[in-house]
Amino acid sequence: MEREILKNFIEWMSEPGRKPLVVTGVRQCGKTYAIKDFGNRFFENLAYFNFEGNTALQSIFEYDLDVSRIVMELERYSKQKITDGKTLVFFDEIQACPKAITSLKYFCEDRSGLHVIAAGSLLGVVIRKSEISFPVGKVERLQMFPMSFEEFLMAIDDGRSLLEGLSNYDLRRALPEMYTIPLQNYLKLYYVVGGMPAAVASFVQENDFEKVDRILKNILLDYGDDFSKHAPPSDIPKLGLIWDSVPKQLAKDNNKFMFSHVKAGKRAADLEDALQWLFNAGLLHKLECVTNAELPLSNNANGTVFKVYMSDVGLLRVKSGIDASTILEETPLYATFKGAFTENYVMNELVKQGLHPYFWRSENKAELDFLIEIKNELMPIEVKAEEHTKAKSYGVFCKRFSPKKGFVLSQKNIAVTNDGQTETLHLPLYLCGKIFR
Numbered sequence: 001m002e003r004e005i006l007k008n009f010i011e012w013m014s015e016p017g018r019k020p021l022v023v024t025g026v027r028q029c030g031k032t033y034a035i036k037d038f039g040n041r042f043f044e045n046l047a048y049f050n051f052e053g054n055t056a057l058q059s060i061f062e063y064d065l066d067v068s069r070i071v072m073e074l075e076r077y078s079k080q081k082i083t084d085g086k087t088l089v090f091f092d093e094i095q096a097c098p099k100a101i102t103s104l105k106y107f108c109e110d111r112s113g114l115h116v117i118a119a120g121s122l123l124g125v126v127i128r129k130s131e132i133s134f135p136v137g138k139v140e141r142l143q144m145f146p147m148s149f150e151e152f153l154m155a156i157d158d159g160r161s162l163l164e165g166l167s168n169y170d171l172r173r174a175l176p177e178m179y180t181i182p183l184q185n186y187l188k189l190y191y192v193v194g195g196m197p198a199a200v201a202s203f204v205q206e207n208d209f210e211k212v213d214r215i216l217k218n219i220l221l222d223y224g225d226d227f228s229k230h231a232p233p234s235d236i237p238k239l240g241l242i243w244d245s246v247p248k249q250l251a252k253d254n255n256k257f258m259f260s261h262v263k264a265g266k267r268a269a270d271l272e273d274a275l276q277w278l279f280n281a282g283l284l285h286k287l288e289c290v291t292n293a294e295l296p297l298s299n300n301a302n303g304t305v306f307k308v309y310m311s312d313v314g315l316l317r318v319k320s321g322i323d324a325s326t327i328l329e330e331t332p333l334y335a336t337f338k339g340a341f342t343e344n345y346v347m348n349e350l351v352k353q354g355l356h357p358y359f360w361r362s363e364n365k366a367e368l369d370f371l372i373e374i375k376n377e378l379m380p381i382e383v384k385a386e387e388h389t390k391a392k393s394y395g396v397f398c399k400r401f402s403p404k405k406g407f408v409l410s411q412k413n414i415a416v417t418n419d420g421q422t423e424t425l426h427l428p429l430y431l432c433g434k435i436f437r
Contacts, residue, residue: 001155001197003030005144009038012140013115020104020116020135025144026282026311027121027226028219030197032092034144035117039088043115047074047082051100052093061099067110070103084113095120098132105135122230124280143282145352146195146312149187149345150433155204159186171427171434174413183430184411191341192324194314195348209324216318223283231277238274241266246284246308247320250340256289257308268304275308285309285351290358290371293401297358297373307359309347316344342385342429343369346409349432350381357381362400366393374436378403381435384410398422407435 005023012021025031039046051057060073074089075082082089094100100118107116118139120126127134153159162182169175175183192212193203199215202208227239245262249255259268278284289305290297310316317327326334327341350357350370360368360380370381380403382394391408398406402421415426427435 001030001033001147001151001201003034003037003144004148004151005034005142006038008142009035009117010042012142013042018112018115019108019138019140020118021140021142022104022123023117023119023142023144024123024282025119025121026146027222028196028198029144029146029311031119031121031144033197035088035090035092035119039090039117043088044083044086045080045088047078047080047087047089048092049074049078049090050092051096053096058097058100061097061103065099065103065106067103067106071111071114082114084111085115087115089114089116091116091118093120094118095123095126098126101127102133102135105138108135108138122226122281124282125230125277128280145282145348146314147197147200148195148349148352148433149190149430152190152193152195152200153186155200156186158182162186171414171431172416172425174415175428180413180428183428187345187430188327188330191313191327191345192317194312194317196312196314199314212314213318213324216314220315220319226281231274235274235277238262238271239277242271242275242278243283244319246310247316247340249308250310250316250344251320251337255307255340255343257306283311285311285347287347287370288358289361291361291363293360293371293378293397295373295376295378297371297378298356301358305361309344311348313341313345313348316341338385343383345429346370346381346383346432350435353433353436355436360397362396366396368393368397371397372436377405380406382406382408383429384408387411394424398424 012018023031023035036046049057057077060070071082091100104118107114126132150163153163162179192209193199196216196219199212202211202215227236231239241262249257249261259266259271262271279286287307287309288301288303290300292300294300320337322337347357355372357370357372360371368380369383372379372381378401380394380397382391387410394408404422406422406424408424408426409429409432411428412426413428417424
């Protein structure tokens, strides 16, 4: 499966003054596959080292951090020559060897000609531990996510054909039915399958939703095991409570995250460390509220008022106990969850584009779903799960702050409107990934 992150790897490969690259991302989002694919396609050889449970490999880094010695012993260990410009050195699950993390500083300083990539499922958690000497300023950082909707389409022959047809399409002109109908259907399939590569591969090969569900349930179980293995012991029960509460909180009319809804009597002080662990692990995304929409938005964000979204819609569906047929047939039960699924999907698509969204609320009278800061300009985004596109809160925001451009995402076709101050691009939800590309 083609992953968009390959473009980032190719850019990094040719950068002058290149530093070792650290790739973070949730477990099973495809990091190992993507990096190996890159190494096999663009280098003469790939030197792959997996630290998880490998004490022999870890011991190479225990003696000292002399890069010449380390490379010599890695060559002996792997029985292959490691050559600058020809070899990609890939340290996988590097969080299992803190000394290897520290060694990246010396690879940067003493062996800059060698291409080195490190990755780890819980690296986002590990590098925040005070006892880990992380080489700040000596590495490049890149976060990987589950497959976007476009990557999902690329894995399907017909979906790839649709994307090719849209590659040079004017997104200010309504799409013909030859695009709208299949793309709407594929988006529902994406809500069912999600973007975890194993689930996508199973769906493409066998079109069996029961097998997809088994894969996603196993991934959720693996995440639960990570809680018990890698989180502070005092946080383990809290992590489970928070993790289980997310689908329920998203399904509420007012889906602001409430600590008291995790467990009766629990307060922010009791749970916020555990919640931050889930953010650091990449399992959840945080959407903070701004009431004063002035730039920079980060200075006006209210960290105590926020929403929480899961990193993958397929995992959200399974964790919510929603059967595939509920979404595909749009049964009455789906109406309860459709808004939550749609918002979670849009949040993930924005994050995957490297954006930092917020939401805007005004005295509990108006609430804008997403607000983005792009090149010192505010860009409001309203999301509708249905064809209905009357966006009162969006109108209130535009009247008050007069942004030059905004977006309304819904089930309707492309359209452009202008109220004299703000140009609004109305896009179907399946084009969300093209907003800022």
